[in-house]
Amino acid sequence: MRPDIQADALKRISYIEGHLAGVRKMIEEDRYCVDVLKQTYAVRRALEKLEALILEGHMQTHVVEGIKGGREGQIVEELMELYGLSHTVSAR
Numbered sequence: 001m002r003p004d005i006q007a008d009a010l011k012r013i014s015y016i017e018g019h020l021a022g023v024r025k026m027i028e029e030d031r032y033c034v035d036v037l038k039q040t041y042a043v044r045r046a047l048e049k050l051e052a053l054i055l056e057g058h059m060q061t062h063v064v065e066g067i068k069g070g071r072e073g074q075i076v077e078e079l080m081e082l083y084g085l086s087h088t089v090s091a092r
Contacts (some may be wrong), residue, residue: 005057012050019043055082 001009020043026036066075 001054002057002061005053009050009053012046012053016043016046016050019046051086 019039023036023039023043026039063075063079066072
């Protein structure tokens with residue numbers, strides 16, 4: 001991982017951890033459900049931004065290197081797996 005992306009990712013993770021701690025506290029304090037949900041949506045958006053950052057870095061480095069190194073099939077397979085994971089709806 002590129003150092004600039006790693007630093008940004010770690011900063012975002014710290015933000016997400018703090019936000020989750022706040023959500024936990026809201027639930028423990030039995031805060032209004034809509035207020036809690038607004039915060040969980042914010043956490044989800046923050047996670048999506050983190051994922052996009054990591055994916056962008058991966059595409060700019062590892063994907064390019066893999067294609068130049070003749071591993072196109074492996075790279076496409078990995079990207080398809082990620083695509084599938086990102087579109088999987090979790091069941092309760």
